Amino acid sequence: MLEIVAGGLQTTVQDMGRQGGQCLGIPPSGAQDGFALRIANLLVGNSPGGPLIIRDDPGAAGLEITMAGLKLQAKTDLLVAATGADMGATLDGVPVPRWQAFMLRQGQLLAFGMATSGARAYLAVHGGIDVPLYLGSRATHVRGRFGGFNGRALQAGDILPIGQIRADSDTLAGRQLRPELVPSYGGAQEVRVVRGPEAHLFDGASETAFYATAWQLNPKSDRTGMRFIGPELGFRPGRPRYLIEEAGADPSNIVIDPGAPVGTIQVPSGVEPIVLGVDAPSVGGYARIGIVISTDMSIIGQIQPLQHAAFVQISHDDSVAALKQQEALISESSVVS
Amino acid sequence: MIFDEANFSPGGDRYITVEFGNEMNLELNFMAQGLAGALREAGTKGLVETAPCFASLLVHYEPRDISYGDMVTELKSLIGSLGSTDEIELDSRLFTFETLYLDPWTKECIDDYREKLNPDKEYDPDFVARLNGLEDRHQLVRVHSSSEYWVASLGFWPGLPFLQPLDPRAMITCPKYNPPRTWTPQGAVGMGGSASSIYPVATPGGYQLFGRTPVPIWDPNKRFDAFEGDIVLFRPGDRIKFQPVTRADYDDAERKIEDGSYLYNIVEYQRFSVRNYQSWVNKLDKSERF
Numbered sequence: 001m002l003e004i005v006a007g008g009l010q011t012t013v014q015d016m017g018r019q020g021g022q023c024l025g026i027p028p029s030g031a032q033d034g035f036a037l038r039i040a041n042l043l044v045g046n047s048p049g050g051p052l053i054i055r056d057d058p059g060a061a062g063l064e065i066t067m068a069g070l071k072l073q074a075k076t077d078l079l080v081a082a083t084g085a086d087m088g089a090t091l092d093g094v095p096v097p098r099w100q101a102f103m104l105r106q107g108q109l110l111a112f113g114m115a116t117s118g119a120r121a122y123l124a125v126h127g128g129i130d131v132p133l134y135l136g137s138r139a140t141h142v143r144g145r146f147g148g149f150n151g152r153a154l155q156a157g158d159i160l161p162i163g164q165i166r167a168d169s170d171t172l173a174g175r176q177l178r179p180e181l182v183p184s185y186g187g188a189q190e191v192r193v194v195r196g197p198e199a200h201l202f203d204g205a206s207e208t209a210f211y212a213t214a215w216q217l218n219p220k221s222d223r224t225g226m227r228f229i230g231p232e233l234g235f236r237p238g239r240p241r242y243l244i245e246e247a248g249a250d251p252s253n254i255v256i257d258p259g260a261p262v263g264t265i266q267v268p269s270g271v272e273p274i275v276l277g278v279d280a281p282s283v284g285g286y287a288r289i290g291i292v293i294s295t296d297m298s299i300i301g302q303i304q305p306l307q308h309a310a311f312v313q314i315s316h317d318d319s320v321a322a323l324k325q326q327e328a329l330i331s332e333s334s335v336v337s
Numbered sequence: 338m339i340f341d342e343a344n345f346s347p348g349g350d351r352y353i354t355v356e357f358g359n360e361m362n363l364e365l366n367f368m369a370q371g372l373a374g375a376l377r378e379a380g381t382k383g384l385v386e387t388a389p390c391f392a393s394l395l396v397h398y399e400p401r402d403i404s405y406g407d408m409v410t411e412l413k414s415l416i417g418s419l420g421s422t423d424e425i426e427l428d429s430r431l432f433t434f435e436t437l438y439l440d441p442w443t444k445e446c447i448d449d450y451r452e453k454l455n456p457d458k459e460y461d462p463d464f465v466a467r468l469n470g471l472e473d474r475h476q477l478v479r480v481h482s483s484s485e486y487w488v489a490s491l492g493f494w495p496g497l498p499f500l501q502p503l504d505p506r507a508m509i510t511c512p513k514y515n516p517p518r519t520w521t522p523q524g525a526v527g528m529g530g531s532a533s534s535i536y537p538v539a540t541p542g543g544y545q546l547f548g549r550t551p552v553p554i555w556d557p558n559k560r561f562d563a564f565e566g567d568i569v570l571f572r573p574g575d576r577i578k579f580q581p582v583t584r585a586d587y588d589d590a591e592r593k594i595e596d597g598s599y600l601y602n603i604v605e606y607q608r609f610s611v612r613n614y615q616s617w618v619n620k621l622d623k624s625e626r627f
Binding site: 019020021022025026027135144145146151194196258259261263264282288291292293295316319320323 | 349354393405557
């Protein structure tokens with residue numbers, strides 16, 4: 001078991017998310033940076049699960065630590081690994097490496113500070129965080145108050161149950177991600193995008209500006225939507241009459257709320273593109289200029305408030321190739337002992 | 338318009354949007370739900386899940402199991418096998434909700450909005466009635482409660498239904514709030530555009546409000562059997578009837594909900610036939626109002 005000593009800004013139990021809920025308005029939730037959680041699980045010998053919500057295998061549940069402040073203590077010896085954002089984690093005051101499995105001994109205190117690069121750190125525990133499944137997943141949806149640990153962010157005093165532990169789990173200590181595969185979260189980030197179904201509603205100069213701009217993450221962003229600060233985008237003139245009648249005069253409103261899955265970029269009234277995160281509902285009423293490819297939702301999850309990011313358009317074929325390439329990395333070949 | 342052929346567009350690397358048209362026409366939603374059912378039955382390899390929207394279907398697939406092109410081919414073939422919209426039949430449960438129209442709680446919410454954000458905002462029921470050429474707020478209640486409502490899709494919040502009246506004589510429209518409200522009471526009943534909805538929980542919102550139901554449509558603690566182990570009540574293709582009740586009946590239902598003895602009024606034996614529906618609609622004089 002793990003005892004939470006301080007919950008930090010927002011720490012939640014997450015796996016790779018739930019599926020089958022989109023037709024009911026239930027978002028997938030799960031880790032915003034799936035790559036980091038899956039690698040952490042791989043390092044400690046857990047199931048990493050499928051990419052972005054695959055039925056029957058959401059992978060083991062770990063902790064998603066947002067920006068700062070989690071402190072926890074082991075009630076028993078546990079094999080753990082911390083990945084994702086660099087929060088200067090320490091074990092009884094001694095720095096611990098990221099992207100590497102290590103033993104958290106009974107009574108030892110693991111503390112995370114402020115994120116210096118990246119926005120979300122992940123902690124995987126051998127055996128997984130063993131909270132009840134809801135719709136096939138242990139992911140927390142904080143706004144809906146369901147899933148995870150009592151449907152909420154963790155607080156001091158919470159005791160987290162851990163799943164089945166193999167007797168030889170300590171032999172996995174020291175396993176680490178090959179150094180060349182460790183992502184860098186600093187500087188301007190590039191996020192790959194496939195052109196969206198309503199991109200043609202934007203005027204040409206605005207669509208060009210969308211890809212040419214160094215956008216800044218609005219600090220008001222969360223797992224529902226990441227908002228980006230930058231120039232206002234315009235729409236082509238000559239909005240069809242049916243759109244004005246059915247959806248109103250605002251050119252970003254499209255007649256009928258279309259499906260808006262994770263990664264969809266909407267630009268309400270042309271101001272501040274919003275990338276829908278893993279906690280976003282499945283419909284949205286605004287023109288979709290692009291959709292962030294599923295692998296790059298991990299990058300989105302690591303952008304700090306006011307950090308810069310650029311959107312790069314790629315073809316649909318290349319987005320599938322990127323997915324296959326990343327899936328190949330979620331394997332033992334990426335681990336060194 | 339209704340497209341002659343469905344329009345397919347990729348949504349990133351793992352979603353397809355299938356659009357059937359671009360107008361507020363229930364027929365488009367019947368097609369979206371019909372295709373969702375056909376996909377479920379076909380058990381197509383690589384299909385992850387579907388989500389019907391009003392005039393489109395969002396298809397989530399695993400691109401490592403099936404390519405975009407092959408999935409589109411599969412979808413085209415299933416759409417072909419559906420035949421004409423008339424042939425579509427869908428399982429459809431009917432829910433009856435005790436509703437206190439012109440209730441004090443949404444009135445308080447509207448008053449609060451007027452005080453803080455827009456003093457010129459007309460009382461929602463009067464505004465919607467005036468806009469639609471109805472006599473007064475009491476006729477709005479008669480018209481709104483006259484029809485069954487079709488659950489076209491769910492979204493924005495878990496279990497939040499996007500409802501359209503099945504009886505064209507109950508069709509009314511109104512704009513959403515601008516700016517939106519900062520709060521709305523749980524169970525508030527209202528509408529924006531031509532869609533009605535029930536607020537599952539207290540949230541910000543933009544619909545014009547004119548009633549409230551005490552009956553939960555969102556149950557994270559899973560207290561009621563009607564949810565069948567889920568936390569949301571509705572599925573696409575369900576129907577809802579708002580039954581106007583007195584304050585005493587409202588309070589009585591609320592008491593039963595609190596002590597757990599409330600009985601949900603759900604009818605489950607019906608199937609919705611698009612053909613029967615259309616032939617009924619064609620017999621109506623759509624200019625009539627209740």
